[in-house]
Amino acid sequence: MAWHGHLTLDYRLDAEGRTTAHDRHEGPLRVLQRLYPEGPAVCHHVLVHPPGGIVGGDTLDLDIRLAGASHALITTPSATRFYRSAGETAVQSVRARLDAGARLEWLPLEAIVYDAALAENRQCFELAPGAEMIGWDIAALGLPGAGKPFTRGSYLQQLELPGRWLERGRIDGGDRALLDSPLGFAGHTVLATMWFAGGQDLPAARREALLDAARQCCAGHPLAASAGATAPQDSTVVLRLLAGRVEPAAELLVQVWREWRRIAWDLAPCPPRIWRT
Numbered sequence: 001m002a003w004h005g006h007l008t009l010d011y012r013l014d015a016e017g018r019t020t021a022h023d024r025h026e027g028p029l030r031v032l033q034r035l036y037p038e039g040p041a042v043c044h045h046v047l048v049h050p051p052g053g054i055v056g057g058d059t060l061d062l063d064i065r066l067a068g069a070s071h072a073l074i075t076t077p078s079a080t081r082f083y084r085s086a087g088e089t090a091v092q093s094v095r096a097r098l099d100a101g102a103r104l105e106w107l108p109l110e111a112i113v114y115d116a117a118l119a120e121n122r123q124c125f126e127l128a129p130g131a132e133m134i135g136w137d138i139a140a141l142g143l144p145g146a147g148k149p150f151t152r153g154s155y156l157q158q159l160e161l162p163g164r165w166l167e168r169g170r171i172d173g174g175d176r177a178l179l180d181s182p183l184g185f186a187g188h189t190v191l192a193t194m195w196f197a198g199g200q201d202l203p204a205a206r207r208e209a210l211l212d213a214a215r216q217c218c219a220g221h222p223l224a225a226s227a228g229a230t231a232p233q234d235s236t237v238v239l240r241l242l243a244g245r246v247e248p249a250a251e252l253l254v255q256v257w258r259e260w261r262r263i264a265w266d267l268a269p270c271p272p273r274i275w276r277t
Helices: 176-180 204-219 246-265
Strands: 004-013 019-026 043-048 059-066 071-075 080-082 090-098 103-106 111-113 117-127 132-141 153-161 165-172 190-198 227-233 236-243
Touching (some): 019 071, 059 103, 090 103, 132 246, 153 190, 204 246
Parallel strands (some): 103 132, 111 132
Antiparallel strands (some): 132 190, 153 165, 190 236, 227 236
16 A cells, blocks of 8 residues: 655744744654754654555645744654655655745665666755755665565656756666766766755855865765866755765765854754764
């Protein structure tokens, strides 16, 4: 039986300066209690999907709304797993809308795409002028360490900031020219994208500071040869990388997140507690 899950998260800043959150869920997708490890202004939330994976025919929809001046950090307790499909497509869809002055940190753990999966992972973030976010997306193809590479099926990945930035690509497990070629993934099985985005153009000095920080983190990291940071347009800074394993990729993203948080928002890093368990 296919699972259909829907979760709505609504963040608001109350009169006492606390980011509160109201949630509504249908099906097997929900959120744990609100956490405030760095004070009331920033709400930390952990998304959970009790079935533990997504199979063909499953759909998970997440709608997020951040009212003005609210700040949410959202992560997951474990990887999202797209399992082998018998013919139907598994779809995960995330849509977030940020009002002026809101901040979002979208920091889920990796998505693992099993061999013969048919999966779509769609993410859309609408930022009003004055809103900002840090986000990342990590995709791990197959289970090469267990001798189960990704050789069949397909994975569609879409990241969108409407009107500003769109990345959309479909990875076919049989496309060895893409997966193995030095002009493609060069045999890497982990691909990650990280971004800092504003609802309006970032001042040039601020944008360059974010770029420099990402490039400095990359330069001193073992993945330096397969990582790079660019500004595809004036409101967005993007870091892309390829890796053979999730752990070094995640380590580099966390380093950049720490620096971007300090530079952009003058906030000390406060890693979610779930990352340390």
